[in-house]
Amino acid sequence: MTAQHLDAMVPKPDTAPVLQVEDLRTYLFTSWGTTKAVDGVSFTLKAGETLGIVGESGSGKSMLALSLVRLPPEPAGRIVGGRVVLNGRDLIGLSEKEMRSVRGKEISMILQDPQQSLNPVFSVGNQLEEAIRVHDRDADDEVVRARSLQALKSVHVPAPERRLKNFPHQMSGGMKQRIVGAMAMAYQPQVLIADEPTTALDVTIQAQYLRLLKDLQHRTGVGIIIITHDFGVVAETCDNVAVMYAGRFVEQAPVEEIFDHPRHPYTRALLDSRPKTDLKATRLQSIEGQPPSLTDLPVGCRFAVRCSYAIDKCHDEYPPTTSLAEGHVAACWRSEESPWASG
Amino acid sequence: MSVRNQPTRADNESTSMLGTSFDSEGQAVGAPRRRLWERRSNRVPWVSIFIVLFVLVLPALFADFITYHDPLRGNLADRLTPPFWMEDGTWTYPLGTDKQGRDVLTRLIYGARISLTVSSVTILIGAVVGSTLGLLAGFFGGWIDRFVSWLIDTFLSLPNVLLALVIVAAIGPSFVTIIAIIAITIWASFARQVRGETLSVRETEYVARAHVAGTPTWRILARHVLPNVANTLIVLATLQVGVVILEESSLSFIGAGIPRPNPSWGVMVADGRDQILISWWISFFPGLCILLVVLSLNLMGDWLRDFLDPKMRQRGRG
Numbered sequence: 001m002t003a004q005h006l007d008a009m010v011p012k013p014d015t016a017p018v019l020q021v022e023d024l025r026t027y028l029f030t031s032w033g034t035t036k037a038v039d040g041v042s043f044t045l046k047a048g049e050t051l052g053i054v055g056e057s058g059s060g061k062s063m064l065a066l067s068l069v070r071l072p073p074e075p076a077g078r079i080v081g082g083r084v085v086l087n088g089r090d091l092i093g094l095s096e097k098e099m100r101s102v103r104g105k106e107i108s109m110i111l112q113d114p115q116q117s118l119n120p121v122f123s124v125g126n127q128l129e130e131a132i133r134v135h136d137r138d139a140d141d142e143v144v145r146a147r148s149l150q151a152l153k154s155v156h157v158p159a160p161e162r163r164l165k166n167f168p169h170q171m172s173g174g175m176k177q178r179i180v181g182a183m184a185m186a187y188q189p190q191v192l193i194a195d196e197p198t199t200a201l202d203v204t205i206q207a208q209y210l211r212l213l214k215d216l217q218h219r220t221g222v223g224i225i226i227i228t229h230d231f232g233v234v235a236e237t238c239d240n241v242a243v244m245y246a247g248r249f250v251e252q253a254p255v256e257e258i259f260d261h262p263r264h265p266y267t268r269a270l271l272d273s274r275p276k277t278d279l280k281a282t283r284l285q286s287i288e289g290q291p292p293s294l295t296d297l298p299v300g301c302r303f304a305v306r307c308s309y310a311i312d313k314c315h316d317e318y319p320p321t322t323s324l325a326e327g328h329v330a331a332c333w334r335s336e337e338s339p340w341a342s343g
Numbered sequence: 344m345s346v347r348n349q350p351t352r353a354d355n356e357s358t359s360m361l362g363t364s365f366d367s368e369g370q371a372v373g374a375p376r377r378r379l380w381e382r383r384s385n386r387v388p389w390v391s392i393f394i395v396l397f398v399l400v401l402p403a404l405f406a407d408f409i410t411y412h413d414p415l416r417g418n419l420a421d422r423l424t425p426p427f428w429m430e431d432g433t434w435t436y437p438l439g440t441d442k443q444g445r446d447v448l449t450r451l452i453y454g455a456r457i458s459l460t461v462s463s464v465t466i467l468i469g470a471v472v473g474s475t476l477g478l479l480a481g482f483f484g485g486w487i488d489r490f491v492s493w494l495i496d497t498f499l500s501l502p503n504v505l506l507a508l509v510i511v512a513a514i515g516p517s518f519v520t521i522i523a524i525i526a527i528t529i530w531a532s533f534a535r536q537v538r539g540e541t542l543s544v545r546e547t548e549y550v551a552r553a554h555v556a557g558t559p560t561w562r563i564l565a566r567h568v569l570p571n572v573a574n575t576l577i578v579l580a581t582l583q584v585g586v587v588i589l590e591e592s593s594l595s596f597i598g599a600g601i602p603r604p605n606p607s608w609g610v611m612v613a614d615g616r617d618q619i620l621i622s623w624w625i626s627f628f629p630g631l632c633i634l635l636v637v638l639s640l641n642l643m644g645d646w647l648r649d650f651l652d653p654k655m656r657q658r659g660r661g
Binding site for chain 1: 484485547548549551552554555556557558559562566567570571573
């Protein structure tokens with residue numbers, strides 16, 4: 001499966017933004033100090049569009065995902081500022097009860113590990129019906145059963161009638177992940193967040209699963225946010241990419257732009273540390289050093305200490321987010337000149 | 344009672360041996376569906392089930408129909424009659440009589456009723472109270488957890504017998520008192536176990552999935568947490584029946600339990616204590632009942648723990 005092939009299946013994103021995130025901040029308050037896990041993130045997602053969020057472990061990707069559905073880990077995590085506007089409604093201002101009716105219905109989420117995402121003591125059909133009933137308490141039994149069957153069919157599960165009676169331990173990881181997908185899509189949400197949806201699957205199943213997500217998007221026009229650290233996944237599925245580092249987006253651009261003209265040295269470094277198949281076997285490149293501690297962030301650019309292109313200014317002042325091309329923004333003092341472009 | 348059980352016991356041992364030979368065959372061909380009794384490592388403890396059924400449950404339920412003596416009033420003329428197989432023994436009193444001429448077998452059967460009632464009532468109370476508190480503490484954490492954990496620690500550190508003696512000395516022994524005392528001492532072990540399990544279930548992906556799917560909290564507790572700690576709860580309850588019977592017997596033995604002349608097994612052991620060298624049967628049979636029932640319940644609990652383990656289920660069904 002190639003990127004071109006998938007692109008052909010997806011309609012051009014239409015212009016109305018379904019999700020608008022402005023300056024979202026989620027901090028974790030612990031006895032060691034305040035961790036700024038998400039520190040001022042802004043982006044928009046249009047219907048039928050796929051946004052990839054890339055970054056290394058601990059950059060705040062998953063925390064961002066949880067903040068979008070207003071479920072930062074209790075009791076330490078708290079959303080301290082910003083707006084998450086879904087269809088013109090700010091989710092941050094909603095009551096907990098209103099928020100519950102949004103989760104799973106208007107904004108859904110697929111978690112990392114399909115092996116663990118299903119309750120081992122109930123059959124798959126039972127859990128699907130439960131997922132449907134959560135937002136439709138008085139639904140007729142027959143209707144619910146028909147809908148859960150329909151949901152299984154929509155994710156191309158073979159022999160769905162039989163599968164409904166199966167327990168999670170009787171299924172493969174890929175099958176479980178499809179069922180989790182079916183549960184997430186049961187209400188045709190406008191936004192689907194997939195937090196590393198393919199990490200636990202093996203490579204052949206990964207491609208199938210990504211194709212399935214694109215297929216669902218094609219049919220329902222759902223806006224998808226894929227959180228990953230795999231540029232292969234990004235290349236195959238995303239329209240836009242946001243690179244996250246130490247709680248902030250350092251660069252956002254259409255997918256081809258990111259690959260061809262990275263305007264932030266961190267993006268460049270991430271791209272360079274991918275395994276390459278087109279060159280002769282070389283040592284895998286890595287980014288020297290560690291991300292900064294989120295409890296004790298530097299004043300200047302958060303990547304500066306690890307950046308080989310850093311100038312004095314980088315250490316003194318955080319760079320503003322500047323627009324460099326259509327839909328391409330980066331937060332780096334040297335993005336205009338991009339000295340890393342040749343390397 | 345236990346003597347009558349002997350043939351049954353031999354019978355069912357041969358049954359389970361038959362099951363074993365089946366098992367080794369079934370394993371060799373990799374049979375996809377193995378029945379309960381065909382699992383070698385985890386054979387059903389039929390012997391224990393029979394003992395619990397015939398020594399505890401059935402006598403307790405049908406005490407009025409299977410006995411023909413009064414458990415409380417004896418015939419002094421027949422006092423200290425030995426069991427039937429001994430010299431002077433008669434079939435009228437199969438297991439002999441005590442100092443007051445009461446039939447030991449009859450009292451054993453009514454004693455089973457007391458043991459079963461005390462254990463089921465206290466375990467019901469203990470399990471409901473304990474698991475509710477444990478569930479809330481484990482799931483919500485914070486001050487609820489701190490408070491409940493403190494309660495658990497406090498109650499687990501109380502010496503049961505001493506506590507019982509104090510309470511009984513203050514308000515006098517009665518059926519209700521003994522139930523209250525035992526319930527107070529066992530809820531904490533339920534709470535501790537359920538809290539621990541809840542802590543781990545709370546962190547699972549399926550609970551996280553339920554959260555992001557907009558499931559209300561009470562529903563997450565009822566649908567995802569409780570069913571996943573239920574196994575532990577069932578096993579613990581089974582094991583606790585033995586503990587409670589032992590505790591009730593001990594308390595009755597020292598006089599802080601079931602008030603005389605009610606035929607608790609512990610009371611009976613205590614009553615025969617001073618005759619133990621001559622009329623050994625008065626203490627021996629209730630003691631044997633306690634031993635067999637408590638041991639069997641423990642074996643059943645062990646088996647249940649393995650049987651209810653989801654991993655075993657997976658292996659069994661392939």
